[in-house]
Amino acid sequence: MKKSILLMTITTITLTGFISGCSRDYTPTAEATGEDIFKGACMECHDAIEGKENIFYELTADNKNIEFFSKKISGGSLLMPKFPNITADKLKAVSQYALDHSADK
Template sequence: MKRMIIGLPLTFLLATGCSKSNDYSPASGATAEDVFKTACIECHQPKEGGHYFELDKNMANATAIANKVSQGSFMMPAFPNIQGDSLQGLSEYVLSQNKAE
């Protein structure tokens, strides 16, 4: 019995992870830039030179970016309602905003 009482909150923690989830959903017809400027810009401001990101090698591809948006991280909320074409377009937009090498 004691084990159940301890087990429940732990299960809850594991299921929700450390990061919060953001319930933002893209409006229909929103471009990737619209999505970025609505959902992301509060934390991702343009850097000197105008680009938003300086991505590490392992983050500089659309799949890694999409995973980041879907899953979030310790510091960044997950966006489970950005999906499909919106997620793909947003990931490509982020890539296009990566600092040119």
């Protein structure tokens, strides 16, 4: 029982640290490109896939679209915080950059 509680505590602390490592307060500058935004907001947590230069994601056909990235960036998910300050044309730009650097799963 004590081991289970200790394991759950360590897991919670680790996940909290991981999630907070990605900045949700990031705000792109007016001049920021999709690449600039990706480097500033996403690369803290998302590295290129090993052996695939400049490919950050492997996606199924259903998820390989701008809407998938836009929803994920603005709404977050279980392990990813939302980025409410990336909006409109900046959201589209970073979503397109992420899509352009994705491969088929």
